[in-house]
Amino acid sequence: EAQVTQNPRYLITVTGKKLTVTCSQNMNHEYMSWYRQDPGLGLRQIYYSMNVEATDKGDVPEGYKVSRKEKRNFPLILESPSPNQTSLYFCASYSSGANVLTFGAGSRLTVL
Amino acid sequence: DQQVKQNSPSLSVQEGRISILNCDYTNSMFDYFLWYKKYPAEGPTFLISISSIKDKNEDGRFTVFLNKSAKHLSLHIVPSQPGDSAVYFCAASTAGGSYIPTFGRGTSLIVHP
Numbered sequence: 586e587a588q589v590t591q592n593p594r595y596l597i598t599v600t601g602k603k604l605t606v607t608c609s610q611n612m613n614h615e616y617m618s619w620y621r622q623d624p625g626l627g628l629r630q631i632y633y634s635m636n637v638e639a640t641d642k643g644d645v646p647e648g649y650k651v652s653r654k655e656k657r658n659f660p661l662i663l664e665s666p667s668p669n670q671t672s673l674y675f676c677a678s679y680s681s682g683a684n685v686l687t688f689g690a691g692s693r694l695t696v697l
Numbered sequence: 698d699q700q701v702k703q704n705s706p707s708l709s710v711q712e713g714r715i716s717i718l719n720c721d722y723t724n725s726m727f728d729y730f731l732w733y734k735k736y737p738a739e740g741p742t743f744l745i746s747i748s749s750i751k752d753k754n755e756d757g758r759f760t761v762f763l764n765k766s767a768k769h770l771s772l773h774i775v776p777s778q779p780g781d782s783a784v785y786f787c788a789a790s791t792a793g794g795s796y797i798p799t800f801g802r803g804t805s806l807i808v809h810p
Contacts, residue, residue, distance in 0.1 A: 589740070616797070625706065627802030628741070628786060675740050679797070684729060684790075686798065688740030 587612045591676050591689035598666055599697050606661045606692050608676030616679035617659040618643070618686070619651065621672040628675070634659055666696040700724045701789050703801035710808050716774040718804050720787030723768065727789040731798060732761060732772050735784040744785070745772070777808045 589610045598604055610617065618633035620643075630643030634653040648670055650662040659678075663670060676689040702721045710716045718732075728749040733741040747754040747761045747770065754761050760773045774781055784805050788798035 618797075620800075625802065627703075628800040633797065677740075684746065685731070685743045686733075686741075688733075688742070690740050691738070 587687070589676055589678055589687050589689035591674070591692045593692060594690065595693050597695045597697065600667055601665050604663050604666060604694075606663075606674060606676075606694070608659045608661065608689060609657050610659075610676075610678040610687070611657065612678060612680065612687065613656065614678035614680055614687075615656070617653070618677050618679070619649070619659070619661045620675045620677065621645065622675060622691075623672050631661065631674075663694075666694075668696050670694065671696050698723075699801070700727075701787055701799050701801040703785075703787050703804050705804050706802070707805040707807070710777045710806065712779055712808055712810050713776045716772075716777040716781065716806055716808065718772040718774075718785050718787075718806065720770045720772075720801055721768060722770075722789050724789070724791075724799075725768070726791045727799075728792055729790045730761070730763060730770050731788045731790075732759075733786040733788060733800075735786065735803070741786055774806075777806075779808050779810050782806055782808050 592607045615636045619631040620628045629645045632651040634640045674692045677686040731746040732744040734744045735741040745756050745759050747763050763770045784803045786803045787801040790798040
């Protein structure tokens with residue numbers, strides 16, 4: 586089944602403790618992206634990657650890092666999480682043929 | 698500066714009636730428009746799209762209308778069903794931007810039985 590898989594789905598952590606949210610897609614998509622969803626603010630793009638070793642900032646990149654060492658994986662790294670990064674995070678990959686984003690199921694992160 | 702605006706955060710509709718969700722955009726370079734639907738605890742899923750060369754696209758109960766001169770699109774759901782209750786995101790993109798979409802803030806639709 587074609588899908589985008591994120592882990593963990595739920596995480597509670599404390600300020601300053603580094604964490605990584607993994608994202609993997611099995612559709613051989615070149616483009617991948619991370620979004621956060623907050624009440625009243627919709628989906629805001631954090632980082633995106635057009636291909637392996639090609640990443641770029643989205644609208645809200647502060648406090649986040651990403652890497653794209655292989656086509657299928659696009660992890661989101663919070664080096665020193667803060668409470669304002671408490672949010673619902675979505676990874677997505679893009680099919681240029683269908684012009685459609687496929688989203689993962691989401692990762693709900695709480696930073697205390 | 699929001700390039701894609703959904704000015705109604707929520708909409709409540711009776712089952713069987715029409716639901717109309719609206720979206721406005723400011724960037725005249727946008728030429729491809731999409732609607733995504735999101736249920737709680739799930740990721741958004743693609744619902745329907747329209748290219749700027751059309752003014753209407755229909756898929757079953759869902760129809761998207763595009764008014765390029767007004768920079769406005771709308772999603773019509775007829776008839777509305779309780780299972781349509783979800784958050785709907787409007788998105789717009791450009792061919793020059795490799796179709797990477799810009800999203801609106803979403804409209805939460807509640808369809809009452």
